[in-house]
Amino acid sequence: MRGITDKPREACGVFGIYAPDGEAAALTYMGLYALQHRGQESAGITVSDGEKLQLYKDEGLVPEVFSEEILEGLPGFLAIGHVHYPTWGNTGYLNAQPLLVHSRKGSLALAHNGNLVNAAALRAQLEEQGAVFQTAVDAEVIASLLARNDREGIVAALVDCMQVFRGSYALVLLTRDRLIGARDPHGLRPLSLGTLPGGGYVLTSETCALDTIGASFLRDVEPGEVVVVEGGQLHSLQGTKPLGRALCAFEFIYFARPDSVIDGMNVHLARNRAGERLAQEHPVEADLVIAVPDSGTSAAIGYARAAGIPFGEGMIKNRYVGRTFISPGRKARERRVQLKLNPISTVVKGKRVVVVDDSIVRGTTSHRIVKLLRKAGAQEVHVRVSSPPVVSPCYFGISTPAYEELVGAQNRVAAIEQRIGADSLGFLSLEGLVESIGMGEENLCLGCFTGRYPVTVDNGQLTMDN
């Protein structure tokens, strides 16, 4: 069902660990498991035993890529890991991360979440100096810049390079004896720091991975900060001047797992509040509030509570859809959304239903959901979306459709309402979203809703893929 999703896709998740007890690979495996929702196409782990770095990566889900035997073949007390978004066929392997490179700075592994908006320019500049590239990922550009830097040591080189990076990055690096984390000066992508009960440090895109491995949350890596774990100690330095926090709002709307806390804000609560606020902004007389599962559930519960309308499970999601799907037969093709979602007729029949979704990007799925609910007997279908219309592409690590496919960019709300066939349609306002998240507009990147980005971007040049 990957092909028909109507959601933006996260580029990836990163993880890093210093585990003095030596189970670095096993814990990274569990951490990547918890971050699996951020990238389902490839997974990789690089470990260091203090002497050498070893890498294993392949296409597939985390438990498909790694077996107990493979993990046992990756001994070490330092590790980084990565989960990645879709790429085609065999090429996938090369674009998978971590990237392990050898240069005059020694062996270095990198895992990157984000998008450097000046990657193409940096790449051209490096090529001009004789660099060769084998992949399409930013991590290779970063590796090349680090290797070429004249400063002694990888940390100093990283700090130097951060002055020329523009765009988003939550970066983890591994050398023979060091684990390093860095976050871009806007803090566009999340990166948190945790501690292991028996000593040791963890870097992760989301805090849910800390819970999974039994680690405790310490704090978030700050915008522009570099953290270094070496000799059992955690060091911090300001790699580059912070430029005004601009955390990606879509982490709260859709990407992050509800049990994660990002920059102090709980994802589930933000969604809950968005639902409550949505009820105030777009009230409607109705008998039942239901969610588009699973991402709409938190907001739907909030809507129901605020509106005083009962919340119910009106739609069931097939837990097994999503894997190696093939479209069988001519007629069958038309019924694809039904493989994934099915309304519970007894619940919605004769009812005026409010259906809450977290976001609408293309609008195609919304159209089908409304149709299914009507067929199941809903008397009225009111669509409520707990985020504003997406009107502009993302340049910082999210895969959105091209501009002309963005439903919000093309239509005013009334037109969308008609297109998806709902009795009414309401989007959460920008202010509503900002208040729900609770960080203040000045701390968020809202570019895809406003077209105003924290970094000046030249549309013609940039690509959105990682």
Place this chain on the structure above:
Amino acid sequence: MRGITDKPREACGVFGIYAPDGEAAALTYMGLYALQHRGQESAGITVSDGEKLQLYKDEGLVPEVFSEEILEGLPGFLAIGHVHYPTWGNTGYLNAQPLLVHSRKGSLALAHNGNLVNAAALRAQLEEQGAVFQTAVDAEVIASLLARNDREGIVAALVDCMQVFRGSYALVLLTRDRLIGARDPHGLRPLSLGTLPGGGYVLTSETCALDTIGASFLRDVEPGEVVVVEGGQLHSLQGTKPLGRALCAFEFIYFARPDSVIDGMNVHLARNRAGERLAQEHPVEADLVIAVPDSGTSAAIGYARAAGIPFGEGMIKNRYVGRTFISPGRKARERRVQLKLNPISTVVKGKRVVVVDDSIVRGTTSHRIVKLLRKAGAQEVHVRVSSPPVVSPCYFGISTPAYEELVGAQNRVAAIEQRIGADSLGFLSLEGLVESIGMGEENLCLGCFTGRYPVTVDNGQLTMDN
């Protein structure tokens, strides 16, 4: 995570179709997709084009077993399909269904959900007459009995055989030109009948598969009934005298998808009512009601509504857990449940929490959940279970642990409460369960809760595996 599940396991799901437009295999594929929750270990489809039967089956999930190419290689307008529960390694192939056999009655494919309690006796009797068996499945015993029967025609033979079958069966059969369905005289396992929009008939374990392929529900197959689709017509006959309906109550508690309707009762509503009733039977002063996702959600919503306590998402389930899991490392092994479930600390912290689960079989997972919630800051943890304690094994197609592992069989409620470490524990009463389902006690099999079965069984002899 297959190994650590604390739930009983459904034996399987069956599906059959007469699709005059010739897309029988593609529609069966979609139907099996919708029934995937009933069996994740193997899947198979047999088609007939009117001349010959072709079978394809293998271990794996439905989309792993079948590709577009394979489905295109299975042309025909009649098909049956099956999803199956775990078996070991290579043997799995042989025990997968449908079973395709050749006998003097011609070629015949069978798919069976249920358990014949006299299978061992029938098998011994057939062996005495010279039969050989290659698998461990009841379907092979049934095939052998049908082949040996002297009556002309497969339907007459089936009716004859139904007189000697004892136990549960929802059975679909396929010959060159006929699709046949049969249900045991107690109606222990579900079997529904649907129609295709352009003509054609469907047999399915659950109605959710009808929705998925765009078919309409016609009616349930009645206890003891045989339905035959031949020459485009649906025929019905009473294969054996109905013996008092005894539909498996666990279909409503855990197995069936909430969007299915079984023998007239909606599964979701039954769970909802069970939650409401549970609130009346076991009220508690609390701040929040949460569910053990996903199977406890319907009941939790009901509990919350009836108790007037807010419902919240207090626990997140990792959607990617469940596939080829391997246990990494020594310490990691202890943290396995955390891979699957994670409380949302912000939601439960400082709260008196009611956590609703649908059933407790072994009690091991409940113990871990209580521990996780306390660690996440819950002030009190009250476990509520929307079904009675399981005290007796199942002989009709459900895989339950051995008697000595059943938490309910060994402990009184107070002891269980202590064992799982909850502040309080409440099970739904038998009457409460019966009323929630709404069919009347006389129409349900409640054997696993009472030890009283609709069919006399000789414990020493029977095995529970399909």
Place this chain on the structure above:
Amino acid sequence: MRGITDKPREACGVFGIYAPDGEAAALTYMGLYALQHRGQESAGITVSDGEKLQLYKDEGLVPEVFSEEILEGLPGFLAIGHVHYPTWGNTGYLNAQPLLVHSRKGSLALAHNGNLVNAAALRAQLEEQGAVFQTAVDAEVIASLLARNDREGIVAALVDCMQVFRGSYALVLLTRDRLIGARDPHGLRPLSLGTLPGGGYVLTSETCALDTIGASFLRDVEPGEVVVVEGGQLHSLQGTKPLGRALCAFEFIYFARPDSVIDGMNVHLARNRAGERLAQEHPVEADLVIAVPDSGTSAAIGYARAAGIPFGEGMIKNRYVGRTFISPGRKARERRVQLKLNPISTVVKGKRVVVVDDSIVRGTTSHRIVKLLRKAGAQEVHVRVSSPPVVSPCYFGISTPAYEELVGAQNRVAAIEQRIGADSLGFLSLEGLVESIGMGEENLCLGCFTGRYPVTVDNGQLTMDN
């Protein structure tokens, strides 16, 4: 290259062992490796540890099917094994052997090489009595007959059944505590007996498997004989009256490995003598004798020696061809034989070349070889075949093309000569073949060369597959 072979295909190879040291599976694995040339499509092993039988089989070559882990999971001191010829797709698994069945005679595994000419009749008769069949192999018919037999014990039943079997069989059977071998009354297919150095017995289609596992040749199983290994002892009985030995001549011509000895005759020497005799029957003025590698080499060396013409390597065979071949591109398809065979131009250029092949079935490859040799500069190409023309199909376990495709059945030698484009063509005479083998015409089955078979067959009814 499987599809373009111009040779008949052997149905299979069987192996059985009593290894008191308990390495039965490992030794069977090695034995099957040595018999791999008799069947490349599936392989299987059944072991007994004295208590229960375990089976593992799958499609693929022996080392592809079995891993060290799988072999370690098959503990026991008794085992049988089987390698099988091509079958289509998924069905392959079911038709793979050994077949493991459970009946009133207990658990029994069977592996069969040969073809029962009355299999269809026996199958129909068994079906009339109520038997069901799941596969297309004779072994299932044999198992069914054994199970149905009233005699006490598997050996007595086997003897009874041998009275109704018509056709060829080299059969190995395994029960909980016994290894049994049986050979048809004509001895159509080979079956040899060996001993292990530290005690223990071996049954094998060919003696090369004895060498491979370090066993010693004891003797051949006699036509109609049954051998039983039980309690460490070897017993023999005459299962059925021998009917005049009729060993398949094609074992000497093409199937068997040159290092095997069958019924006292060395395969390599027989081929050597056939070449010598061929030189006498069809002499020609020439400069060089070359072989179609590898099966023509033994005969070519004999021809060269007898003719006093130098033997040379004139043609190279690509050792890697033969596996999962796919035909690339339009023009490339026409060059397929070149992937497999390439003349050495320097060797054949300007020479009058005798090219020796072991047999011609369809004639298509011979045509291409002549063309390649001419293109490589050969001045004359004289084809010599070390067996007579195949004029009639085989009913005893060899897969030959249908009658109308047999080059020998359709053309007189002159016509074949023209068709394949050779300067001259000579087939070994029947007497020549018989004398080369050295067993006497009365001891051989020469049906495919003469149309006279040791068993009366009804062409219309019989199938040649296994």
Place this chain on the structure above:
Amino acid sequence: MRGITDKPREACGVFGIYAPDGEAAALTYMGLYALQHRGQESAGITVSDGEKLQLYKDEGLVPEVFSEEILEGLPGFLAIGHVHYPTWGNTGYLNAQPLLVHSRKGSLALAHNGNLVNAAALRAQLEEQGAVFQTAVDAEVIASLLARNDREGIVAALVDCMQVFRGSYALVLLTRDRLIGARDPHGLRPLSLGTLPGGGYVLTSETCALDTIGASFLRDVEPGEVVVVEGGQLHSLQGTKPLGRALCAFEFIYFARPDSVIDGMNVHLARNRAGERLAQEHPVEADLVIAVPDSGTSAAIGYARAAGIPFGEGMIKNRYVGRTFISPGRKARERRVQLKLNPISTVVKGKRVVVVDDSIVRGTTSHRIVKLLRKAGAQEVHVRVSSPPVVSPCYFGISTPAYEELVGAQNRVAAIEQRIGADSLGFLSLEGLVESIGMGEENLCLGCFTGRYPVTVDNGQLTMDN
């Protein structure tokens, strides 16, 4: 059986084609098939359709890596391909070739056979300038040097770089619109040029690949020559001054296919003559000459002819050994060589046997062969080797054991004779080898037999791999 081979291993094979009809990938596939003996661990093809380059490579044999579907997804009229020798596990993918890189010189694919003796120094120098490396292959060093070169155009840059390369290389390069071949100034590794019947050019490590695809041999690429195919035209330039031809003698002894012609000399004939010469140098009274199949056959035939002793097939090689072999069981492990080779007892029994092998590197297999022949009844076993003892490692692309494992480096002939248990042992003399090949000592690299290399090498620094 890969692990127990006693032969040196060729590093790889390269292939390149300009096929105006557009079947470049399919023809490269066939070409790599013919070169499979030069590398069995990974295979890859890069194509260009004039606009962009596409790469597909993976671990496995050529027909395992490529399917018809994959080849169809590689449209273009220019292609290069590569087959590679063993590497471990997952890393294999990265070290597979062709290597596809992007630099200021555009996209470029490289496939390399040989070994740059100054690769480590060049790599260090490039790292000093900021280069990063992701693999261990020389091709990446070459790519980096090319990208960094200031000359306009890839050909000029290649010529520049050839001045700093030291060691062996047969190199094929592919850009969007050009196919380029280059050979080191000693011509250490072979590289031939052919033409397609309908127009088009081919580059290949061996001429056997020309025969396979129906191409004609044009000429060999000369030492230090660069050939460029562009716009349908073949251009040639002297990339670097030729330094005295030093073709690897082992190509004639073991690596190359007998049907190949290298620098004007036929491989089969060279082996034939080596056998004849060996008979003169080391005559012995004997009854039979046999070969260690397959690589000893050409020499054995020569020996037999010159000695006037009959040649016979005394040993059979299992054609199926060599793939995913696993060692089963304790005792079985000791019998591993028997899986691969089996003497024909009837042939060797009571005979004084001369067994001809092409080379002895470690001596372990020779020891086992002598033992097997004695056990099979040979009265005397005289080992003759058609090349001199290997006394020194190779630095130019052949994988030989470390110095201390080289049987020739450690023992005088008498000691080896005793070690392998032969009645007598004779190695071909260096002069004998040189005369058999027929190119003159001044045109060959004989370093592994003499320790004198065409390029000065610093043993401490160099690695022999690739």
